[in-house]
């Protein structure tokens with residue numbers, strides 16, 4: 001164990017916030033980094049201050065569009081500054097890494113740091129802390145996911161895996177696929193949310209074209225709308241219907257279910 005601060009990028013985001021909470025509880029020093037703390041992953045002028053004295057880095061790229069060259073340059077700068085370990089938040093694809101994240105993974109693998117790759121499924125918290133929250137509040141989740149299933153995973157389990165990889169030996173070189181304990185269709189998700197909230201919430205399977213049009217009407221840039229639609233199409237095609245045991249294997253306990261997440265989130269009042 002070292003006393004150098006662990007750099008937590010995206011420490012206000014869905015996983016970074018939970019990584020920061022877990023490090024605080026464990027009494028491990030860390031440095032929170034996001035634009036509100038003066039760190040911008042896309043601005044190299046902000047990197048040195050964030051990396052000062054750091055040995056371990058939790059690297060959240062923020063977006064499927066983060067340039068792999070940015071990740072490569074950041075990882076190289078981190079290693080030059082003394083970082084030895086990088087834990088990268090990537091995403092799972094149908095067969096290993098998701099194609100949108102492949103170049104970012106390669107950048108980190110080639111950085112010279114010891115690395116661990118986390119490849120999560122879709123997060124539970126998209127329904128309470130991100131872009132699906134308004135749909136839940138409307139009582140209508142309209143997506144082009146058909147009857148496909150996804151093995152949604154909890155952001156707190158991702159954070160627990162990140163902290164394990166950041167603070168324990170034995171995870172170097174691993175690429176962990178992170179899923180919940182079961183794959184669910186969006187109709188199951190809507191029913192579970194309805195039960196937890198006591199409200200009417202339904203799922204409507206809509207066409208890809210209708211979804212793109214709806215997002216564009218909400219001022220989402222068209223390329224982002226198309227990318228999101230393609231991701232839901234992957235679920236419709238059955239590519240998310242796969243459960244992995246990395247979380248129970250590493251953490252020694254089951255992954256959190258969507259129902260447990262929904263009950264707890266409902267208790268916070270986020271859907272009232």
Ligand SMILES: NC(=O)c1ccc[n+]([C@@H]2O[C@H](COP(=O)([O-])OP(=O)(O)OC[C@H]3O[C@@H](n4cnc5c(N)ncnc54)[C@H](OP(=O)(O)O)[C@@H]3O)[C@@H](O)[C@H]2O)c1
Nearest residue numbers: 010012013014034035036040041061062063091121122123
């Ligand atoms: N959501 C999912 O279901 C899912 C599934 C699989 C993989 N992923 C991957 O997870 C990663 C994180 O996505 P997320 O949606 O969960 O985001 P997030 O971690 O919730 O990140 C949002 C945070 O990022 C910070 N941020 C944004 N741009 C920044 C920049 N240029 N420099 C520094 N900080 C910045 C913001 O804080 P400030 O405003 O303070 O900057 C914000 O709090 C993505 O790469 C995505 O591909 C997501």
